[in-house]
Amino acid sequence: MKISARNTLNGKIKSIDEGSVNNEVVIELAPGVEITSVVTKKSCQQLGLVVGGDAYAIIKASNVMVAVD
Numbered sequence: 001m002k003i004s005a006r007n008t009l010n011g012k013i014k015s016i017d018e019g020s021v022n023n024e025v026v027i028e029l030a031p032g033v034e035i036t037s038v039v040t041k042k043s044c045q046q047l048g049l050v051v052g053g054d055a056y057a058i059i060k061a062s063n064v065m066v067a068v069d
Helices: 041-047
Strands: 007-018 022-030 033-040 054-059
Touching: 007 033, 022 041, 022 054, 033 041
Parallel strands: none
Antiparallel strands: 007 022, 007 054, 022 033
């Protein structure tokens, strides 16, 4: 896979919460470290996403905010 995005995080699909149009996909990057994405049901099916399968979270944004308390 070649992609221009610099933030490519690989992990395992921990859960898929199916909705009527979109699915919420949780990818575990490391123990206790998760990232969640909302994708269409059709995309989920076309990609063959299943719990326990490998997946990448790819982040491409012009702005990424950082905050502290």
